[in-house]
Amino acid sequence: MTAMPVAQSSLGGRDLLSAADLSASEVQRLFDRATHLKAEFRATRRHADPLLAGRTIAMLFQRPSLRTRVTFEAGMAQLGGHAIYLTHETVLGARESVRDVARNLDRFVDAIVARTGPHQVVVELAAQAAVPVVNGLTLREHPCQALADLFTLRERFGRLAGLVLAFVGDGNNVYHSLALLGATLGVDVRLAHPEGYGPDRRIVERARELAETTGAALVFGHDPAEIVRGAHVVYTDAWTSMGQEAEAEERRDAFAPYQVDARLLETAGPEAMVMHCLPAHRGEEITSDVMDGPMSLILEQSENRLHVQKALLVELLADEAARAEPPASAGGRPEASTTPV
Ligand code: CP
Ligand code: NVA
Secondary structure (H helix, E strand, O other): OOOOOOOOOOOOOOOEOOHHHOOHHHHHHHHHHHHHHHHHHHHHOOOOOOOOOOOEEEEEEOOOOOHHHHHHHHHHHHOOOEEEEEOOOOOEOOOEOHHHHHHHHHHHOOEEEEEOOOHHHHHHHHHHOOOOEEEOOOOOOOHHHHHHHHHHHHHHHOOOOOOEEEEEOOOOHHHHHHHHHHHHHOOEEEEEOOOOOOOOHHHHHHHHHHHHHHOOOEEEEOOHHHHHOOOOEEEEOOOOOOOOHHHHHHHHHHHHHHOEOHHHHHHHOOOOEEEEOOOOOEOOOEOHHHHOOOOEOHHHHHHHHHHHHHHHHHHHHOOHHHHHOOOOOOOOOOHHHHOOO
């Protein structure tokens, strides 16, 4: 077991509602732990030390999910714990108030992962529950996605500071979390969006405040070609997010010039990588050739949801002694532990 120089954990018992809830050093620690967990899991499909034995989480999902649900559930099982998936039938606020749900669940389980429409619901859950609440996507943010995405970029480029991520499409929940986390970690996050589909101003203000310490630039425009030129990565997401289905037709018209295709990628440059949080709508925001092409990091991003969220669960829930213990590495210090965020 080789000791790793990591900051003391300060995440124990905390909520993760926004990508702005974590400092750069907290993210670095999380990424180092995720690197270790990923290496161990890939080598053996097992973890020698079940750090979450006896721990349970509840997963309150008011929207469908493949990745978020399966990675949290599988992650808890792989770490020796258990996750309970609660479908939309446990309607928050209809069958039972959010307050009552929170104050029952915190007597049963050690944390709650919630996917809701309005962001205010996860804020209220967190205010009422005595256990950590993790945002598994709201209309405002998707912090777990942004963490996995920037972890993927750190793996690929060996650094984060100075990278340029060009987001093409809607100034939505995924963009918001990427902008906040990018600002914290020194990644320039650009956005090309149609008129009327820009981000929430409060998020941009917060991201600008965070960027003051890292020098990250937030750039906006309406011309995708201009925004992607010279970017390290071109990122896109659905034109219509969950909960906006009634607007799908008008959104399809507004976003038609914002498709990520081979021509746009060529404009970005020969080294530009491609990202998408999934689920994708092939032929709409992204073409199949780009999605399945050699520059795609999309499946890495998806896999990394598992490793990064497991690291998050350990930081939030493991016994103090286990959290304070630096991630062990059978083969010596994990490579990324020396990588600056
Ligand atoms: N990217 C993501 O959150 O996927 P799911 O909606 O399938 O969870
Ligand atoms: N913006 C998309 C992300 C899905 C993971 C949505 O909210 O539906």
